[in-house]
Amino acid sequence: MSYHANERGYYGEFGGAYIPEMLYPNCEELRQNYIRIMEEPAFQEEFQQLLKDYVGRPTPLYFAERLSEKYNTKIYLKREDLCHTGAHKVNNTIGQILMAKKLGKNRIIAETGAGQHGVATATVCALMGIECVVYMGEIDIARQAPNVARMKMLGAEVRAAKSGSRTLKDATNEAIRDWINNPVNTHYIIGSVVGPHPYPDMVARFQSVISEEVKSQLQEKEGRKNPDYVVACVGGGSNAAGIYYHYLDTPEVGIIAVEAAGKGIHSGESAATSALGKVGIIHGSKTLLMQTGDGQITEPYSISAGLDYPGVGPMHAHLFRSGRGEFLSITDDEAMTAGLELSQMEGIIPAIETSHAFAIFDYKKFEKDNVVVVNLSGRGDKDLQTYIDYFKL
Numbered sequence: 560m561s562y563h564a565n566e567r568g569y570y571g572e573f574g575g576a577y578i579p580e581m582l583y584p585n586c587e588e589l590r591q592n593y594i595r596i597m598e599e600p601a602f603q604e605e606f607q608q609l610l611k612d613y614v615g616r617p618t619p620l621y622f623a624e625r626l627s628e629k630y631n632t633k634i635y636l637k638r639e640d641l642c643h644t645g646a647h648k649v650n651n652t653i654g655q656i657l658m659a660k661k662l663g664k665n666r667i668i669a670e671t672g673a674g675q676h677g678v679a680t681a682t683v684c685a686l687m688g689i690e691c692v693v694y695m696g697e698i699d700i701a702r703q704a705p706n707v708a709r710m711k712m713l714g715a716e717v718r719a720a721k722s723g724s725r726t727l728k729d730a731t732n733e734a735i736r737d738w739i740n741n742p743v744n745t746h747y748i749i750g751s752v753v754g755p756h757p758y759p760d761m762v763a764r765f766q767s768v769i770s771e772e773v774k775s776q777l778q779e780k781e782g783r784k785n786p787d788y789v790v791a792c793v794g795g796g797s798n799a800a801g802i803y804y805h806y807l808d809t810p811e812v813g814i815i816a817v818e819a820a821g822k823g824i825h826s827g828e829s830a831a832t833s834a835l836g837k838v839g840i841i842h843g844s845k846t847l848l849m850q851t852g853d854g855q856i857t858e859p860y861s862i863s864a865g866l867d868y869p870g871v872g873p874m875h876a877h878l879f880r881s882g883r884g885e886f887l888s889i890t891d892d893e894a895m896t897a898g899l900e901l902s903q904m905e906g907i908i909p910a911i912e913t914s915h916a917f918a919i920f921d922y923k924k925f926e927k928d929n930v931v932v933v934n935l936s937g938r939g940d941k942d943l944q945t946y947i948d949y950f951k952l
């Protein structure tokens with residue numbers, strides 16, 4: 560049994576492409592071409608070159624000595640926080656902008672919630688000199704002003720979604736509407752392993768560079784390619800998919816996914832999708848999502864904007880349902896404390912999303928000689944004000 564997507568984009572019962580007929584040509588063009596294009600030597604050469612010279616890859620695999628001593632196990636950090644723009648998201652946007660060019664597209668659209676994916680998209684559009692429109696909820700535009708400014712500085716147009724709750728899902732609806740109206744010249748860059756097939760598989764493949772590097776880096780440091788555990792926070796699930804990818808079908812490597820419990824799983828204010836979610840369809844994909852009894856999507860909550868999503872990608876729904884992955888949920892308070900600890904014990908200030916992954920060491924005990932690789936998905940600069948307010952720094 561494989562934990563990768565099948566040809567129709569299913570991970571077990573999850574995934575697929577549940578899309579309106581008007582979107583079919585767009586998704587079908589991508590579906591028919593993405594693997595062929597990704598496997599072209601010229602594509603790989605350009606992708607690898609940009610990852611190296613522009614993104615700054617390979618990112619280091621760092622042995623966290625003080626943290627390891629405290630928790631009595633071997634903890635390695637995969638330093639995605641050192642990527643250009645401060646997180647893993649750019650691995651995917653670089654891949655997709657090259658894909659868009661191969662498909663002959665000259666216009667890019669994207670949706671963004673916290674603005675991180677919008678910035679990563681605006682960045683690669685500037686790099687390639689391609690027109691960029693980012694849809695963002697009106698409320699998010701107001702609360703994420705620095706990222707809105709970054710996108711504008713990079714030359715992107717930020718369009719406000721003014722319907723519904725005026726947040727991420729409404730921005731996504733606007734982006735889909737745009738794509739339906741511009742099927743020929745426009746590519747839609749989705750920012751995580753969500754959406755209709757082939758997006759989850761395509762994004763996972765672009766992010767898989769993370770675990771590919773871990774394999775050779777661990778071989779060098781530990782004399783073996785496989786750690787005992789890989790750990791990542793899960794919003795939509797792209798940084799997690801990246802660090803799990805080459806270990807999905809290696810059962811001796813444990814997979815740990817960390818979700819945001821917000822103010823507590825049963826507080827009514829959380830984003831703990833596996834704990835609370837039921838099977839449903841969101842953004843073209845069958846997956847687990849938080850919903851009311853009559854199927855309305857519940858507004859998620861987390862102190863970290865990047866984990867504030869009501870669903871998870873279909874890969875993660877399958878990892879949860881099949882038992883291949885162990886899912887833990889971490890509250891705002893636990894994450895903030897873990898973020899402060901990483902800052903003061905290793906001199907690395909993590910994004911609050913990432914802090915969730917570090918909080919598990921207080922709950923889950925590992926063996927002394929276990930090798931545990933945590934994906935350090937992003938740096939904390941963007942979250943400084945939240946840390947300052949929380950700790951009264």
Ligand SMILES: *Cc1c(COP(=O)(O)O)cnc(C)c1O
Nearest residue numbers: 751794795796797798865912937
């Ligand atoms: C966006 C983001 C996440 C959550 O997105 P995934 O697709 O689940 O990886 C996690 N960490 C950081 C730093 C982010 O910017």
